[in-house]
Amino acid sequence: MRLPPELLDAIQQETEKIDRRRLLHAATELTEHYQAADFSTPAIASSAHRAAYLAVRLPATYAATRRVFSEINLRSPGSEITSLLDLGSGPGTALWAAAEEFSSLQRATLIEADEHWLHMGKSLAEFTGASLPQAQWLRQDLRSGFSCERHDLVVISYTLGELPRSSAEETLRKAWKCAGRFLAVIEPGTRRGFATVLSARSLLLEHGAAILAPCPHVEACPMAAAGDWCHFSQRIERTSQHRQLKGGALGYEDEKFSYVIAAKEPAVVNGARIVRHPGKHSGHVQLALCTPEGRLENRTVTRSNKSAYKLARKAEWGDLWP
Numbered sequence: 001m002r003l004p005p006e007l008l009d010a011i012q013q014e015t016e017k018i019d020r021r022r023l024l025h026a027a028t029e030l031t032e033h034y035q036a037a038d039f040s041t042p043a044i045a046s047s048a049h050r051a052a053y054l055a056v057r058l059p060a061t062y063a064a065t066r067r068v069f070s071e072i073n074l075r076s077p078g079s080e081i082t083s084l085l086d087l088g089s090g091p092g093t094a095l096w097a098a099a100e101e102f103s104s105l106q107r108a109t110l111i112e113a114d115e116h117w118l119h120m121g122k123s124l125a126e127f128t129g130a131s132l133p134q135a136q137w138l139r140q141d142l143r144s145g146f147s148c149e150r151h152d153l154v155v156i157s158y159t160l161g162e163l164p165r166s167s168a169e170e171t172l173r174k175a176w177k178c179a180g181r182f183l184a185v186i187e188p189g190t191r192r193g194f195a196t197v198l199s200a201r202s203l204l205l206e207h208g209a210a211i212l213a214p215c216p217h218v219e220a221c222p223m224a225a226a227g228d229w230c231h232f233s234q235r236i237e238r239t240s241q242h243r244q245l246k247g248g249a250l251g252y253e254d255e256k257f258s259y260v261i262a263a264k265e266p267a268v269v270n271g272a273r274i275v276r277h278p279g280k281h282s283g284h285v286q287l288a289l290c291t292p293e294g295r296l297e298n299r300t301v302t303r304s305n306k307s308a309y310k311l312a313r314k315a316e317w318g319d320l321w322p
């Protein structure tokens with residue numbers, strides 16, 4: 001996966017406004033902050049941090065968000081998502097991902113507490129003009145409540161875990177009311193991020209939600225019961241600027257993320273979820289599955305089962321196994 005070229009150009013334009021050494025320093029601070037998962041102090045404290053976020057974090061959150069949105073297209077084809085509400089939008093990452101994933105998207109509302117992010121998000125979106133749907137950028141603090149109309153899809157990406165627990169629950173309840181069809185919660189693929197997603201899943205189930213993905217069931221999470229955490233991985237191409245700022249040599253980055261998509265309509269269960277990298281060996285493939293019965297199961301698919309083996313060779317972590 002790669003960022004849309006217009007977004008890459010817009011990011012380049014924004015980051016060029018910041019002195020290179022300041023940008024490098026801010027990128028290092030930001031990476032350390034997210035690695036420490038310390039949300040007691042704000043990660044973004046300056047224009048250099050915001051520019052660094054665009055260069056080193058946005059590609060990863062974009063990749064995770066787009067991958068999650070692609071599950072809606074896969075699991076509920078023909079959904080025709082026409083409106084998006086993004087809570088804690090930052091620079092509008094989800095808007096770019098949704099515009100790529102849903103050709104039906106006509107309008108978006110983005111809610112964000114930080115006026116600098118709103119300004120930067122608008123500036124990125126206006127850089128190209130035409131390719132994004134009509135967007136309304138609103139300055140509101142999720143902790144003090146927010147007003148929203150119904151939107152087909154509501155997303156809270158990499159934000160819920162930054163809110164105090166009571167505000168997070170209230171935000172979810174409100175988000176669920178505003179969701180016409182789907183609510184997607186996305187967090188880093190860490191134990192902490194997964195715990196946030198798992199709590200969100202429980203609360204949404206209590207409110208009558210169906211689960212579209214990743215769980216093929218509404219039972220208690222078997223990975224949590226096993227002391228594990230459910231997460232996935234999405235590869236995104238790195239730009240040379242990204243490599244320089246993060247000091248890595250690889251041409252790509254793998255973003256680990258946890259997520260849940262709640263749906264208003266019951267979801268059709270058509271397979272188990274592959275919850276680890278498939279082990280692809282000579283003559284057999286090992287799959288770790290979360291099944292529609294809510295159990296973890298290891299399955300070995302051998303060459304003797306021709307059609308299943310062909311499918312298993314192509315299967316990826318996070319796919320559904322029919």
Ligand SMILES: C[S@@+](CC[C@H](N)C(=O)[O-])C[C@H]1O[C@@H](n2cnc3c(N)ncnc32)[C@H](O)[C@@H]1O
Nearest residue numbers: 061088089090093112113141142143157158159
């Ligand atoms: C890690 S960033 C994620 C941005 C974007 N969703 C993404 O995936 O790239 C978290 C965002 O949530 C916003 N945020 C945090 N607390 C908030 C609150 N109480 N109300 C509104 N926005 C908030 C921050 O300002 C920041 O833009």
